[in-house]
Amino acid sequence: MLSELLLTEISRLNAQAKLPLHRQLYEALRRAILDGKLEPQERLPSSRDLVQDLQMSRNTVVAALNQLTVEGYLVSRVGSGTFVSTKVPQRALQSIRLASHPAQQLSVRGRALSTRFCASELEIQPFTPGIADFSAFPVALWQRLQNKHWRMTYPEMLDYSSSGGYAPLRRAVADYLRVFRSVPLDVDQIIITSGTQESLELCSQLLANQGDTVWLEDPAYWGAGKAFMATGLNLHPVRVDDQGIAPQPHDQTTPPRLIYVTPSHQYPTGAVMSLARRHQILSLANQHQAWVLEDDYDSEFRFSGPPISSLAGLDTQGRVLYLGSFSKVLYPGLKLAYMVVPKGLADAFKRAHYDLNRPGQMPVQAALAEFIDMGHFAAALRRARQSYAQRRQSLLAALQPCLGPRAQITGAEQGLHLCLRLSDDVDDRALAQRIGKLGLTVRPLSAYCLQRQDMRGLIIGYGYAPLAEIKRFGAVLAQTLQQVLNALPPG
Ligand SMILES: Cc1ncc(COP(=O)(O)O)c(C=O)c1O
Incomplete structure (x- = not known):
């Protein structure tokens, strides 16, 4: 009417x-x-x-x-x-x-892709999770290296790259991964991409068919969810516990083609995947003939606990694709990441990557290769580790008075964020908004949940803000938190 x-x-x-x-x-x-x-x-x-x-x-x-x-x-x-x-x-x-x-x-897919957790929402302020301190990047040195490679650049360096990336950079990445992440690999297995998103899309495009199922962690990294949505996969959330992704018998009725995991430091809860769970995931992957996508996005920053080998390092059946990125140690706008694909897939991946994405940026890759070879990457990493360890310590100290049965920290052993788990009676979205009004950005844990309704908490980053700000705003954060916890009815 x-x-x-x-x-x-x-x-x-x-x-x-x-x-x-x-x-x-x-x-x-x-x-x-x-x-x-x-x-x-x-x-x-x-x-x-x-x-x-x-x-x-x-x-x-x-x-x-x-x-x-x-x-x-x-x-x-x-x-x-x-x-x-x-x-x-x-x-x-x-x-x-x-x-x-x-x-x-927009298509139906377009509408799904453009809602919830769009990048524009991600304001960078103290405590924004997932953001490193890129102000520490040695800009002058980088400029010198770039200039040098631009001066030396010969025509083929200006072309697309069909080989999976600049060879010396792939060699440097291979050396790093062999030593620090125990990933057994051959240089030919490395493919340089323009970010983890591109790596995930490639894996999805090449290893799964439209409508196939990807198991992903619940709660999950929103970027991965979007990459799988964009490539037409069926997203099957699998609950995470304190040992990482925890597949249950009922999950087996939706068999996966891909299993996306962040085993070193589950994003966002920070759970470290136990050895038993790692073996379980590998055995499930074998059973279902599925591929495991191991997103090792912040493994460079491990502050306490024993070093953990990668899932790729435990894989004997060649079912794991290992994904890493330079976004956290250097800066995200560099748009350089890498993946290690099983030997038998490497050529197909390079060909498809070439046709789909037309990879290039060889002079930048050359500058990065030299940056790593000359030891600047290791030095940047050392400095960053030291500085983030202090920031983490300072944030932990600030939050200490708020901790108790209703507020517990998880996932602070590694990475650039921690998860403050809160009891069910806390409205974490309202709390994050209230904190936002103070000029600080934290994210409600429930916003990362795909299906489950039982998780409340705050994801708090300590990478972006310098130590002095962490000290100053950590107190503000703790005070607000304490007020909210004190106002709850006795539990
Ligand atoms: C879980 C996870 N994976 C990967 C990345 C990095 O992605 P990219 O290489 O696209 O910058 C992030 C960045 O925040 C992340 O949180």
């Missing part, structure tokens, strides 16, 4: 902006025409009927109809009534429709 449609639209408009009533009716009718809810040549109810149905004055209705007639949306035929014009050209109609309803341009 037209009047219901118009009244709904009017109340929506009213919520957005206070317009005069005749303007609201004009806008509601215009949108109904542009959205195709009123077809060309369709007859409108008489103004008297509209007055009655909409409970508006005659002046209001007539003013709206006149305006639409003047603008050519409506035509009035004496004696027979008012009709939607046939002259709103279809193409104009479509472009106006798209402009006024951008979401209508």
